[in-house]
Amino acid sequence: KQEVTQIPAALSVPEGENLVLNCSFTDSAIYNLQWFRQDPGKGLTSLLLIQSSQREQTSGRLNASLDKSSGRSTLYIAASQPGDSATYLCAVRPENYGQNFVFGPGTRLSVLP
């Protein structure tokens, strides 16, 4: 059974810092991995989708990498801003479980002005 973990559970940084969020998954047989952002009381917003054949994806100040063989992904946020404060979740779509995503518990990020 695929399991997804995220470290750290919570992170607080001053504005302007670069930071890295970590995601680990137990089964490397995946179609893709997706990073989401969730603001309090809101649904999830897709940030980046990495296919299993890709190593990384970039969007603005965000860069996500994928090391499928080691079961790891990182989300790099450059020059963090208070508006980046949210919970960040990663989710993997296993090859053996249809099209269903398996989500991690998320990392709660606070960027202090």
Next chain:
Amino acid sequence: EAGVVQSPRYKIIEKKQPVAFWCNPISGHNTLYWYLQNLGQGPELLIRYENEEAVDDSQLPKDRFSAERLKGVDSTLKIQPAELGDSAVYLCASSIGTSGGTDTQYFGPGTRLTVL
């Protein structure tokens, strides 16, 4: 383009009462998902539809939960009777539904259920 719409946004009921949640996916999206999210955790899939067919309902507690997707568009998730442990956020998501699992999911704002 409108996103995924869910209603109600909040619902407070007493235990043993019935409750229903409604979801309208993005137009043209064939796949619809219902998730349950407990506080501090990631969403867990309850049921996935491909058009009007429920293709994965293995995580749906069928003794009290039911779902339907009429004409492959809107969907309703029902709980009857509700229990205290059902208090959570119920999220609906949709995706275009391409083969190979390469498409992304778009989420609605969720319905926060409180069972007293």
